[in-house]
Amino acid sequence: MAKQAINSETLAQARQMEEEAELTDVARHYEGLYRQSPSDRRIISRLLVVLRRMKAYKKEMQVINSVIRNYKEGLVAKQKAWTKAHRHIARTSLSLARSLQLIDTKGIPVSQDRFILSLLKRRAVVEQRLTKGKNKLS
Structure with missing residues (x-):
């Protein structure tokens, strides 16, 4: 799968989704964006914030370890x-x-x-x- 850059409009839509949707749906959306562009720090940061708000510490640990390993x-x-x-x-x-x-x-x-x-x-x-x-x- 080709990795692609995420534009700011897509991120703005995702931030709007944070305000309106359930956190589990938002987390799934950010995980999809993360799979598309695993080196985009804006997506990683927002995903970690959403996981922190959900208190999904195991998933947050997996994402953190994945980012550090990729780096x-x-x-x-x-x-x-x-x-x-x-x-x-x-x-x-x-x-x-x-x-x-x-x-x-x-x-x-x-x-x-x-x-x-x-x-x-x-x-x-x-x-x-x-x-x-x-x-x-x-």
Whole structure:
């Protein structure tokens, strides 16, 4: 399936739907948009907000983990492609980056995108909510 960009009009319609429809229908709609464009941060953010409002923490955790995994896979793929295209420069810059501790042992950059950092924080909160829910059931 080809991934496509979502225009702002579609997002505006989805936001209007948040006001008028049931949260489960809105979540399904955003999940469909997410499948169409999994890298669109606007859709991811709105989907997570709707799932948070529904208190669907397991689903929220799945989405967060999926986004983080896709980000890391994309980052590694880009880095491998660049390294392959620029072998001589890559050798020098990778050794420099390692010595400055800008990349880890696997060659993945240590500093991350703000959006990913916010997802990591949210994942910690969701994990607490899930464990709190398990403790209540026991």
